[in-house]
Amino acid sequence: MYTGGMRYALLLGCLFSSLGVCQSFEASISGGETRFGDAKLGTATGVATDPQYVMKDGFRLTFRMTLNSWRFFGHEFGYAYNHTSLDVPPITTNTGLAGVTTTPAQNISVPIHQGFYDFLAYATPEGSRVRPFAAGGVQFSSFVPPGTSIYYGNQVTKYGINYGGGIKFRLSSIWGIRFDVRFYNMGKPFNFMNQSGRLIQQEYSVGATFNL
Numbered sequence: 001m002y003t004g005g006m007r008y009a010l011l012l013g014c015l016f017s018s019l020g021v022c023q024s025f026e027a028s029i030s031g032g033e034t035r036f037g038d039a040k041l042g043t044a045t046g047v048a049t050d051p052q053y054v055m056k057d058g059f060r061l062t063f064r065m066t067l068n069s070w071r072f073f074g075h076e077f078g079y080a081y082n083h084t085s086l087d088v089p090p091i092t093t094n095t096g097l098a099g100v101t102t103t104p105a106q107n108i109s110v111p112i113h114q115g116f117y118d119f120l121a122y123a124t125p126e127g128s129r130v131r132p133f134a135a136g137g138v139q140f141s142s143f144v145p146p147g148t149s150i151y152y153g154n155q156v157t158k159y160g161i162n163y164g165g166g167i168k169f170r171l172s173s174i175w176g177i178r179f180d181v182r183f184y185n186m187g188k189p190f191n192f193m194n195q196s197g198r199l200i201q202q203e204y205s206v207g208a209t210f211n212l
Contacts, residue, residue: 024126026066028178030207034060034082034112037200042192044091051089053192055199056107058084062180062205066120074120076135080203082112086145112201113142113155114184116162129170135182136163141201143189158199160186168209176209 039055061081068074091103118137124130141158148154164182171177184201 024068025212026064026068026176026209028062028064028066028207028209030060030062030064030178030180030205032060032062032180032203032205032207034058034084035202035204037202038197039199041086041188041190041199042195044089044192046193048194050194051105052194053089053190054087055110056085056087058082060203060205062203062207064207068120068122068126071125072122074122076118076120076137078116078118080112080114080116082114082201084110084112086110108146110146111144113144115140116184118162131168131170132165133168134163134165135180136161138162139184139186141184141186145190156189158187158189160184160198164203170211174211176211178207178209180205180207 035057036055041053041055043050043052060083062078063080064076064078066074066076085107088106088108090105093101093103116137116139118135121134122128123132139160139162141160142155143158144155162182162184164180166178166180168178169176180203182203184203186199186201188195188197188199
């Protein structure tokens with residue numbers, strides 16, 4: 001029993017030692033652009049042919065923490081702030097005796113706060129200077145209209161999946177750069193009339209990485 005226990009302990013030691021060699025940590029900050037695919041969110045009235053609310057592109061700032069637990073695989077957690085907006089169509093209202101009034105079209109700020117997780121699969125092993133990768137995972141996206149605050153729970157939150165990829169370049173033992181492309185698939189916010197389909201958000205970003 002003693003010999004078997006020693007062998008078992010040695011086996012576990014070798015296993016954890018090999019995992020420890022492969023494991024590394026990265027922190028990164030990226031800037032880039034948020035774009036939208038099917039960005040029409042619905043109408044202000046029950047008439048399907050009326051002008052629609054439309055999500056507009058904007059700037060994106062992303063913070064990521066990456067744990068490369070295996071030679072070719074890793075985990076990534078992050079937060080992103082999207083400086084985006086919403087085109088509001090002109091809205092015509094029948095006010096009775098006063099007749100018909102029209103509120104002109106306008107653009108309002110609707111930033112999006114995102115938290116996400118991705119599983120990473122690399123084309124080259126840990127320690128390589130160039131590492132192309134594919135990514136897939138889940139996220140929540142909180143849309144914050146004017147006059148509301150994410151701190152008081154007034155935001156509209158949607159959940160979805162994301163996928164994409166990128167490439168990392170190791171410039172030194174500590175510093176590197178990365179390029180990312182992601183597609184975020186989620187429900188459409190605000191429950192406007194005649195709303196259908198999914199909201200597809202695209203990320204195109206470049207960032208700096210700090211490696212441990």
